[in-house]
Amino acid sequence: MKITQGTFSFLPELTDAEIRAQIDYALALGWAIGVEYTDDPHPRNSYWEMWGNPMFDLRDAAGAMTEVTACRKAHPQTYIRVNAFDAALGFETTRLSFIVNRPTIEPGFQLKRHEVGGRQIQYTIESYATQAPEGQRYI
Amino acid sequence: MSETSPATAAIGATGTTGTTGAAVAAARVDLNALLADSNVTEVLDELDAELIGLKPVKSRIRDIAALLLVERARKQVGLVGGSPSLHMSFTGNPGTGKTTVAMRMAQILHRLGYVRKGHLVAVTRDDLVGQYIGHTAPKTKEILKKAMGGVLFIDEAYYLYRPENERDYGQEAIEILLQYMENQRDDLVVILAGYADRMETFFRSNPGLSSRIAHHLDFPDYLPEELEVIAERMLETMQYRLSPSAVAALHEYIPLRMKQPHFANARSIRNALDRARLRQANRLFAEKGRQLDRDALMTIEGGDLRASRVFD
Numbered sequence: 001m002k003i004t005q006g007t008f009s010f011l012p013e014l015t016d017a018e019i020r021a022q023i024d025y026a027l028a029l030g031w032a033i034g035v036e037y038t039d040d041p042h043p044r045n046s047y048w049e050m051w052g053n054p055m056f057d058l059r060d061a062a063g064a065m066t067e068v069t070a071c072r073k074a075h076p077q078t079y080i081r082v083n084a085f086d087a088a089l090g091f092e093t094t095r096l097s098f099i100v101n102r103p104t105i106e107p108g109f110q111l112k113r114h115e116v117g118g119r120q121i122q123y124t125i126e127s128y129a130t131q132a133p134e135g136q137r138y139i
Numbered sequence: 140m141s142e143t144s145p146a147t148a149a150i151g152a153t154g155t156t157g158t159t160g161a162a163v164a165a166a167r168v169d170l171n172a173l174l175a176d177s178n179v180t181e182v183l184d185e186l187d188a189e190l191i192g193l194k195p196v197k198s199r200i201r202d203i204a205a206l207l208l209v210e211r212a213r214k215q216v217g218l219v220g221g222s223p224s225l226h227m228s229f230t231g232n233p234g235t236g237k238t239t240v241a242m243r244m245a246q247i248l249h250r251l252g253y254v255r256k257g258h259l260v261a262v263t264r265d266d267l268v269g270q271y272i273g274h275t276a277p278k279t280k281e282i283l284k285k286a287m288g289g290v291l292f293i294d295e296a297y298y299l300y301r302p303e304n305e306r307d308y309g310q311e312a313i314e315i316l317l318q319y320m321e322n323q324r325d326d327l328v329v330i331l332a333g334y335a336d337r338m339e340t341f342f343r344s345n346p347g348l349s350s351r352i353a354h355h356l357d358f359p360d361y362l363p364e365e366l367e368v369i370a371e372r373m374l375e376t377m378q379y380r381l382s383p384s385a386v387a388a389l390h391e392y393i394p395l396r397m398k399q400p401h402f403a404n405a406r407s408i409r410n411a412l413d414r415a416r417l418r419q420a421n422r423l424f425a426e427k428g429r430q431l432d433r434d435a436l437m438t439i440e441g442g443d444l445r446a447s448r449v450f451d
Contacts, residue, residue: 052277059256060288062326067284 001108003041006081006097019068019082019100023061026084026096032056033064034083037075039137041106041127054085068100077103077138103129103138168212177211179204179250186243191372192365196240196356200247203354207251224353225253226320228296228342229332231358234406237332238294240358244330245290254328256288264298267312275308279315287326296331297341313345320351361404363393370408374439379416384441395449411447418443 004010014022023033034054038045051071055064064082071080080101083094107128114122129137174180183204186197206223213220225248229237242259249257266282269275283291293299301307320329331348333341335357342349361369370389374380381389396407419439423431 053281055281055284057285058287059258059285060326062255062287062323063284066287066323 001106003043003079003099003102003106005041005043006099008098013102014098014100016065020061020065022096022098023064023082023084027058027061027064029084029086029095030088031084031086031095033058034085035064035067035071035080036083037071037078037080037101039078039103039134040130041079042125042130048079048081051080054083072101076101079103105138168215170208170212173208173212177208177250177252179208179247182243182247182250186247189372190236190239190243191368192361193236193240193358196236196358199354199356200240200244204247204251207248207253211252222253222325224324224351226329226352227331227354227356228338228352229330229356229358230335230338232334232360232404234404234408235358235360236405237358238292240356241290241292241330241332244328248290248328254289255326258286258289259292260286260289261292261294263294264309264312267293267299267316268308272308275311276315279312283315283319283323283327287323290328290330292330292332295333297333297337300341300344302344313348317347317351363397366393366397366405366408369405370412373409373412377412377416378437379412379439380437382438382440385415385439385444388441388444392444392447392449399449411444412439414447415439415443418446 008014008022026033032054035051036048037051038048051074052067055067058064068080068082078101079099081097081099084096086093086095109125109127112124112126114124116122183201186200190197203225210220210223227244229241231237238261241261245254245257245259248254260282262282267275267279269278299309299313301309316329319327329352331338331352367389370393371381392411393408396402396411401407416439422440422443423435429435
């Protein structure tokens with residue numbers, strides 16, 4: 001099951017040229033680029049691991065692309081996303097975030113039912129991937 | 140695409156791979172049109188007009204511009220030669236205009252489409268070399284990433300290599316630099332600058348670096364006449380002017396200053412002018428009662444220059 005998080009996630013995978021164009025767009029607006037990766041695809045997992053520091057003062061997408069490439073090389077079987085952070089007063093938040101790498105097999109999510117008092121049912125989802133310990137998922 | 144110029148039509152003919160030799164031979168590229176398109180002539184003329192002297196440097200820049208234009212024309216008819224390496228080293232005495240030319244170089248390369256953004260990142264040893272183990276690599280890489288799409292200018296590059304300390308982190312910075320100069324040639328142009336003699340030893344101890352730099356530009360010292368013109372240009376930008384007596388004083392001053400130790404070409408002239416401004420301000424202050432007009436505020440008199448130590 002292809003997970004759909006962030007911008008462009010319902011589109012086919014972006015090519016490197018498209019990623020580069022998106023980064024150039026973000027840089028043209030003065031946003032800082034950060035690269036992050038994770039092996040926990042739960043939609044509420046907002047804290048992904050940072051791949052190096054966010055890159056401020058870049059002028060060209062080539063700099064960010066070297067980091068994306070390096071991260072893919074080090075973590076080929078993880079989700080990698082590119083974040084564009086806007087430091088402008090009033091925003092001070094991520095304005096654009098899209099996935100640039102995903103594992104070859106995405107096992108999807110299991111629906112879990114939890115029975116509580118009065119035979120009520122609470123539902124939650126859990127990724128099959130996270131049933132294995134960290135570092136052993138998606139191998 | 141209803142209106143295609145003859146040039147693009149010709150390119151269209153050769154665009155498909157495996158065309159016959161006749162079609163390739165028939166392709167024509169108008170170099171003049173390419174030249175007009177890149178408006179690089181403008182930048183080169185500006186360079187000629189605004190920078191005094193520096194003959195060998197200017198002619199080399201023209202060569203590079205021609206090479207890049209021809210390279211672009213070759214690409215249009217389907218010839219692939221790989222992009223040329225444009226890393227450079229600027230050597231010359233202090234104040235001969237290395238940084239100024241580097242600034243221009245970024246612009247020129249941008250107009251010619253060799254670099255994508257055309258900005259200049261000027262750094263020295265401090266910006267590249269870290270303070271503890273493991274600090275250098277990320278620091279150097281960060282600078283390199285910032286410079287991508289533009290020109291990285293490393294001033295006084297010989298400080299990167301300190302042979303007296305074998306544990307110096309400068310060597311690590313050089314290695315990373317080499318790697319990026321080789322692999323990311325399309326993204327980055329590196330210009331190393333420094334005084335001629337020290338750069339010589341620097342390159343001798345880092346042969347890998349020297350061989351990756353295609354263009355070694357030597358900046359000659361300025362002649363006294365050139366320095367006079369430079370002084371006039373500087374004053375113009377600062378909105379000052381020389382009185383006739385000051386022109387005569389400057390004419391005498393420059394050869395005298397050139398004989399003094401620590402002469403730094405245009406930089407020394409700038410400093411001399413700054414001191415003359417100081418004396419002018421003092422002089423105007425001394426004549427308190429007087430009403431000052433625009434002219435008085437702009438003019439530097441002969442006395443302002445002649446008060447210099449050089450005339451003693």
